[in-house]
Amino acid sequence: MIDYVAKGRMLIIWVVLVAAIVYLGAVPFLPVSSAFIFYMMFWITMASSFNIIYGFTGYLPFGYVAFYGLGTYVTAVFWSRLGFPIPAAILIAGGAGVLLSLIFAPTLRLRGIYFAIVNFSCAMALRILIANLPEKWAGGSFGITLSAAYKPRFSYYCMFILMIVTIFIVWKLSISRLGxxxxxxxxxxEAAEAMGIDVSMCRLKAWMLAALIPSIAGGIEAWHTAIIDPDTSFSMMITTKSIVYAMFGGLGTITGPIVGAVFMYILDDLIWARFPILNLMVLGIFIVALVLFFPRGIVGSITRWKPTLRAVLA
Amino acid sequence: MALLEARGIDVSYYGDIIVLNDASIFIEEGQVTAIIGPNGAGKSTLLKALYGLLKPKKGEIFYRNENITGARTYELIGKGMAYIPQARSVFPDLTVEENLKLGAWIFKRDRSRVSHALEVVYKRFPVLASKRNDKAGMLSGGQQKMLEIGRGLITEPKVYLLDEPTATLAPIIAREIYSFVADLRDEGMTVVLVDQNIRQAFEMSDYIYVLELGTNKASGSRKDFAGGLKGIIQDWLDYDTV
Structure with a gap:
């Protein structure tokens, strides 16, 4: 017997997916703020990529911002100082992020909170290093301006593609042997190792993948904002928001970080508009309430409540 | 010829906590070799070192005369080794069949080999076949242990390293597990058994090693130990009360 309910659900998912892609693709030509949508896609990308390392491996990289920050700087330096075209500079930034992940790789021996602390320290060290480089290289505390390369429509589509590729990678990962x-x-x-799974190699692959995406996202975002400086490129808010958005949606699922990023990003924006002074406090209260009432995130809670939806949501 | 052999190995945790100190073991093909000793003797550590989970600081390990010191676990599984850790190692959120398939990890995408291996295990453990779609966490303690044993057998190993297979199990279930081990022995499989239940381990095995504080204390065939076992255990008890 054909399962019409399951078929119907899949159809709905596909319709929503295609509609979302068509809408996002048309945004630069519509009377909506493309910067708003650009950042929504940026946070979906960051939260989904964070999900690869935390949701799939349990490592909490508190210095996740390091990859993003390095991505912004490598893109800016290669474009402004070395004359590379922006797309090439962004790809080089991705490579630099993977290289940085290899430098940080020995810290994967640590577990839990120790890994989080050391990773955070690594990110802070990188920030200090970049901020103290000679001004002619990395712009010092003033940063680097990329206004001559400013092409918001191009950077918008780059982020659009990166977001789709990231979601595809997470989906592929979730059904792959590596996943x-x-x-x-x-x-x-220990049990995994006893079964012949190459634990360190699998962890390293996930770590490199989780570094590649934020580095490229950082490069695209630098292009979009056209200005970078150490404070914004290495802001703790990048890590914090990636964690909160991914967790709020539901870690270890494909749709979780997407739902979390969209919902929280809109909520964040609404709170900013309504409470210009107390916004951080109100957002904090919301996050505490969400963690209390949805400890598994939105998608995690829904699939727990209705396990049959796991096939379409997770 | 020894199937598996460790020559004078030193193993330590965190660099300076020495657990094995010049330990040696010689495992004859087709026999059950028991490793016994008091708590902290390094029995489990020795099994982990043989299985490639820990790397010896000194000494060498041989499998069919091939030096396998420092070889990775997945290579050793390919050569015909299997291991069950002391701690519960089933994945509770995965089904019985998914757990068994994980045991066949090194077969990669060879589906026909995996399904053949699954059928062999189901034939040996019909209870697992009837619960193949149940979550492993829903099985009883004894069934979970059977799942672990079955998962190890899926790669059709030549030598099976069992670390305390009956710990935390009710005596009646433990007896069942021992009878599986006896079956494996009768089929000609080489078994290395670490057990706290000294009497039972003694009865099962052809050759016995006694470890104490990470070094070889005594070894011999079951016949050599006949009557002398009591003295060894008395030694440990005296040692513990010092």
Whole structure:
């Protein structure tokens, strides 16, 4: 017997997906703020990529901003100082992020809070290093301006493509051997190792993947805002928001970070508009309430409440 | 010829906590070799070192005369080794069948090999076949242990390293597990058994190693130990009360 309910659900998902892609693709030509949508896609990308490392492996990289920050700087330096075209500079930024992840790789031996602390320290060290480089290289505390390269429509589409690629990677990962291995390692790495899973190699692959995406996202965002400086490129808010958005949606699921990023980004914006002075406090109260009432995130809570929806949501 | 052999290995945790100190073991093909000793003797550490989960600081390990010191676990599984850790190692959120398939990880995408191996395990453990779609966490303690044993057998190993297979199990279930081990022995499989239940381990095995504080204290065939076991255990008890 054909399961019409499941088929119907899949149809709805596909319609929503295609409609969302068509809408996002048309935004630069519509009378809506493309900067608003650009940042929504940026946060979906950041939260989804954060999900690769935290949701699939259990590592909490508190210095996640390091990859994004490095991405902004490598893009800006290669474009402004070395004369590379912006798309090439962004790709180089991705490579630099992977290189940085390899430099940080020995810290993967640490677990839990120790990993989080060391990773945070690494990010802070990188920030200080970049801020103290000679001004002619990295612009010092003034940063670097990219206004001559400013092409908001191009950078918008670059972010659009990166977001789709990131979601595709997370989906592919969730059904791949690597994804299965990573979840086993997260749940019981000794048992995983005993079954012949190459624990350190799997962790390293996830780590490199989770570094590549924010580095490219950083490069595209630098292009879009046309100005970077150490304070904004290495702001703790980048890490914090990636964590909160991904967790709020539901870690370890494909749709979780997307739902979380969209919902929280809009909520954040509404709170900014209504409470210009107390916005951070109100947002903080919201986050505490959400963690209390939806400890598994929105998608996590829905699939727990209705397990049959797991096939379409997770 | 020894199937598996460790020669004078030193193993330490965190660099300076020495657990094994010049330990040696010689495992004959087709026999059950028991490793016994008091708590902290390094029995589990020795199994982990043989299985490639820990790297010896000194000494060498051989499998069929091939030096496998420092070889990775997945390579050793490919050569015919299997291992069950002391702690519960099933993935509770995965089904019985998914757990078994994880045991066949090194087969990669060879589906026909995996499904054949699954059928072999189901034939040996019919209870697992009837619960193949149940979450492993829903099984009883004894069934979970069977799942672990079955998962190890899926790669058709030549040598099976069992670390305390009956710990935390009710005596009646433990007896069942021992009878599986006896079956494996009768089928000609080489088994290395670490057990706290000394009497049972003694009865099962052909050869016995006694470890104490990470070094070899005594070894011999079951016949060599006949009557002398009591003295060894008395030694440990005296040692513990010092």
């Amino acid at each position: 299965i291995a990573l979840r086993c390692i997260r749940d019981d790495y």
